[in-house]
Amino acid sequence: MKRLYTFIAALFIFLGFAFFLTKNASSTATTSKNKIPTIGILQLMTHPALNEIHQGFVAGLKEYGYTPGKNIKIDFQNAQGDQSNLKTMSTKFVNENVSLMAGIATPAAQALANVAGKKTPVILAGITNPSGSGLVKTDKHPGANITGTSGESPxxxxxxxxxxxxxxxxxxxxxxxxxxxxxxxxxxxxxxxxxxxxxxxxxxxxxxxxxxxxxxxxxxxxxxxxxxxxxxxxxxxxxxxxxxxxxxxxxxxxxxxxxxxxxxxxxxxISQYKLGKVAGEMAAQVLRGRKTSNFPIEYITKGxxxxxxxxxxxxxxxxxxxxxxxxxxxxxxxx
Structure with missing residues (x-):
């Protein structure tokens, strides 16, 4: 009888431990599944063209079902033309471990590239001459973690x-x-x-x-x-x-x-809004798993x-x- 009681007690302990592990694993999986990706958007300064690129970028994300405040979080930073702000804000994104970063204007994109290394994806939103500014190897094969749109003026x-x-x-x-x-x-x-x-x-x-x-x-x-x-x-x-x-x-x-x-x-x-919109659509595809290294720069040429x-x-x-x-x-x- 004593052995029976011991066996029953051990069984309850085992079942309780198994229940705890299952619940904990389920909780972890749910947390991981429900984790909302954060996108860091860095804009050089305030002026209408860059503002329209920003608005277009958010619209492009929405085209693919990513809605701010619903299933993504956007951390928007405006450097107001200050180089030191660009560095501080870029570093902030890295420290927050954002899922993806977007640069509006070349200095913003360069600041993001400097801190991202080859890890965090960086999307260029309307950058002139990406390869010439050292952001990508070539337009067709960017080669690392950076791609996006370019607004070459006609x-x-x-x-x-x-x-x-x-x-x-x-x-x-x-x-x-x-x-x-x-x-x-x-x-x-x-x-x-x-x-x-x-x-x-x-x-x-x-x-x-x-x-x-x-x-x-x-x-x-x-x-x-x-x-x-x-x-x-x-x-x-x-x-x-x-x-x-x-x-x-x-x-x-x-x-x-x-x-x-x-x-x-x-x-x-060229529509500045469209430059941003296509960049937002590219960002959405990267969030879904598309690799940036062979994701060609998208040129908007029709004006x-x-x-x-x-x-x-x-x-x-x-x-x-x-x-x-x-x-x-x-x-x-x-x-």
Missing amino acids: LQKQLALLKKVLPNVKKIGIIYTSSDHGGTYNAEKFAALCKQEGIAYKLYTISGTNDMQQVAQQMVSQVDAVYAPQDNEVAAAMKTLVEVANKSKVPVFAAADTMVKDGGLASYA EYVINTKEAKLLGITLPSDVVKKAESKGEVFK
Whole structure:
């Protein structure tokens, strides 16, 4: 009888231990299953073009069923143009062990790449010349943990538009930020196209938004048209540039749709929102297990005509009727 009691007691202990292990394993599995991935989004600064990329990125995630606050968490950080903030915020993402990071603007993407090593996936959202900035090995085979979208400006079509609006243009001022990789890249390529076309040009540089008014005043006194490339500091100071240019009746042709909205006369532009949206869709695929190393950079190349009729009226410029029709039917018109 004593042996029977001992056996029964041992059986209860065994069953209790087994129940504890099963419950604990079940709890762990449930926790793992219900764990919500966190995405760290780092934006260089605030201006309309980057803001639209951010909005598009979130929309792209939603296309694949990832909704912030529901089945993903987004940690959004804005460095406000401060390099030290970029480093601090990037490190914060790594310390939080986020599932994926996204960089909006080249300096933000570079900061993320520096801290991510080859571990955490990094998605580029609208980065100019990713391979040239050292972010990926090649566009077709990025080679590590980084991929995303690139917004190469359709420079030839933008110059063609400028010439169509101003057939007698003599000299174009091209303004960009000396420390902005994308701005420098676009400005120099546009200058090369002007040279090929036999159009005189002059390059003007700013180091930041605070320089815009002074440099713009000098520029508009020496040229009869201005080209503002895809450049973060120029985009952030676009209203200042336009205000100065308008006083001298010098039109500003811009690279981005948002820059036309801020007072540029016209552009053949790529949608910044679409750049972000496709990047968000790519991020969703990476979250589902797609490898970044052979996930090609996605180039958004098709643009649309964007015009500012209020600006045209102010400057006394008649925009070509076919350009107006295309902007009205498939592009965008700001009045």
